[in-house]
Amino acid sequence: MDGLISFFASHHAIRAETVLKRNGLAARLIPGPKELSPNCGVALRFEYAQRENVSAILAAKSVRIDGIHFYRPRTDDWN
Amino acid sequence: MPIYFDNAATSWPKPPAVRAALDEYFSDAGGNPGRSGHQMSIAAARLVENSREALAQMFNAEDPSRIVFTHNATHALNLAIYGLVRPGDHVVTTSMEHNSVMRPLRHLETTGVYVTMVPCRPDGTLDVSRLNDAMRPGTRLVVTTHGSNVVGTLMPIEAIAVLARDRNINYLVDASQTAGAISIDVQKTGIDLMAFSGHKGLVGPTGTGGLYIRDGVMLSPLLRGGTGSDSAHETQPQFLPDMLESGTLNVAGIAGLGAGVRYLQEIGIEAVTEHGRKLVSKFVAGLHEIPGINVYGPTDVSKQCGVVSFNISDAVPSEVGLLLDEHFGIMARTGLHCAPAAHHTIGTFPAGTVRFSFSWFNTLAEIETSLEALGKIAGWACKNEVKTWMA
Numbered sequence: 001m002d003g004l005i006s007f008f009a010s011h012h013a014i015r016a017e018t019v020l021k022r023n024g025l026a027a028r029l030i031p032g033p034k035e036l037s038p039n040c041g042v043a044l045r046f047e048y049a050q051r052e053n054v055s056a057i058l059a060a061k062s063v064r065i066d067g068i069h070f071y072r073p074r075t076d077d078w079n
Numbered sequence: 080m081p082i083y084f085d086n087a088a089t090s091w092p093k094p095p096a097v098r099a100a101l102d103e104y105f106s107d108a109g110g111n112p113g114r115s116g117h118q119m120s121i122a123a124a125r126l127v128e129n130s131r132e133a134l135a136q137m138f139n140a141e142d143p144s145r146i147v148f149t150h151n152a153t154h155a156l157n158l159a160i161y162g163l164v165r166p167g168d169h170v171v172t173t174s175m176e177h178n179s180v181m182r183p184l185r186h187l188e189t190t191g192v193y194v195t196m197v198p199c200r201p202d203g204t205l206d207v208s209r210l211n212d213a214m215r216p217g218t219r220l221v222v223t224t225h226g227s228n229v230v231g232t233l234m235p236i237e238a239i240a241v242l243a244r245d246r247n248i249n250y251l252v253d254a255s256q257t258a259g260a261i262s263i264d265v266q267k268t269g270i271d272l273m274a275f276s277g278h279k280g281l282v283g284p285t286g287t288g289g290l291y292i293r294d295g296v297m298l299s300p301l302l303r304g305g306t307g308s309d310s311a312h313e314t315q316p317q318f319l320p321d322m323l324e325s326g327t328l329n330v331a332g333i334a335g336l337g338a339g340v341r342y343l344q345e346i347g348i349e350a351v352t353e354h355g356r357k358l359v360s361k362f363v364a365g366l367h368e369i370p371g372i373n374v375y376g377p378t379d380v381s382k383q384c385g386v387v388s389f390n391i392s393d394a395v396p397s398e399v400g401l402l403l404d405e406h407f408g409i410m411a412r413t414g415l416h417c418a419p420a421a422h423h424t425i426g427t428f429p430a431g432t433v434r435f436s437f438s439w440f441n442t443l444a445e446i447e448t449s450l451e452a453l454g455k456i457a458g459w460a461c462k463n464e465v466k467t468w469m470a
Binding site for chain 1: 395396397398400401402404405406412413414415429430431459463
């Protein structure tokens with residue numbers, strides 16, 4: 001997954017994960033990288049190509065987001 | 080089994096007796112304490128009062144009525160601060176406080192309260208003379224943490240209590256990180272108010288906390304309402320604990336908290352403290368041997384509670400947290416830990432730190448496992464430059 005959504009509060013982060021998974025989209029919560037947003041302890045990884053779809057789905061469900069970022073951390077290469 | 084090093088957020092695991100106490104409330108006691116005279120109400124009241132007594136004994140309060148139950152330490156701190164401070168008053172605090180102290184104070188500033196934040200040293204220690212210099216006529220309250228939730232630094236609460244008492248200023252201690260982990264005698268120390276969390280060192284369930292209030296200190300309540308007492312009157316009772324405990328208590332949680340306190344008393348708080356210091360010493364010594372790791376906080380383990388903050392110089396805290404979680408099953412917290420001024424003090428704002436925090440249930444073997452993991456992560460971080468943050 002190469003996209004990341006940051007949030008203002010974990011309420012919205014957990015809601016976003018639930019909503020995206022219910023819509024059959026890949027989503028995974030991770031510790032929020034402070035470089036991207038200082039606002040919340042958790043962030044949600046997703047497929048960046050789906051960003052317009054994801055924005056629309058989250059807005060329709062009243063999930064507030066801080067920002068959407070292209071993000072593929074080097075920790076993906078850990079072995 | 081995960082390795083749980085996030086006990087400063089909430090402790091895990093809880094002793095079996097804590098879980099049994101919750102079950103006992105739900106299966107047997109069941110009633111609403113103090114509301115009705117029937118045996119199930121009385122049984123519930125007995126659970127609450129047993130817990131109150133155990134806490135009063137642990138902290139050596141004058142009597143159990145000086146302990147009031149709250150939802151958490153934040154609630155207790157708000158109760159103490161808003162219950163005492165009025166517009167025009169002056170409050171002294173330090174740069175190591177959690178937002179559960181700073182946010183109420185910053186809010187009160189907008190209502191005409193004056194706040195002085197005394198800067199601490201980069202290791203989080205306080206120069207008591209600076210705190211002394213900050214007190215002035217009109218200072219109503221001094222509030223400090225007992226143990227920093229970022230670096231574990233212990234504040235000299237006895238010395239601060241003497242200064243405050245000499246000037247007739249109330250002293251509120253935030254014991255969120257130390258209650259149950261380090262022995263506190265409120266009367267001997269001479270503190271006026273002490274807020275504590277029930278679900279950290281005291282190993283009770285979340286949703287529990289409390290405030291100790293010295294005999295003679297008067298607080299106005301945050302909430303007014305039913306107490307089961309003095310029911311003929313539509314004004315709030317003026318006696319403790321009822322005055323500050325409106326609404327049905329978290330009886331199950333409080334019963335669990337009491338079981339946690341009794342569990343710790345059987346072990347002995349000194350033994351718990353000693354165990355914590357062994358874990359911190361081994362961990363900090365191991366961190367110093369790993370190239371590229373910076374450790375923050377005091378260098379004297381006797382001036383530290385079971386909280387350690389560090390960074391890996393070639394990695395950001397959230398990366399370290401992610402790798403620890405996903406590849407090693409180690410639960411730690413990263414970031415600012417709700418204490419921005421503390422990070423300004425130790426020089427880690429805005430990125431924050433990786434924080435490990437220990438409990439009675441952690442082992443030296445877990446410390447060894449985590450040091451190995453951190454060694455691998457530090458080695459990996461310096462070989463792989465950060466290249467993929469944003470496009």
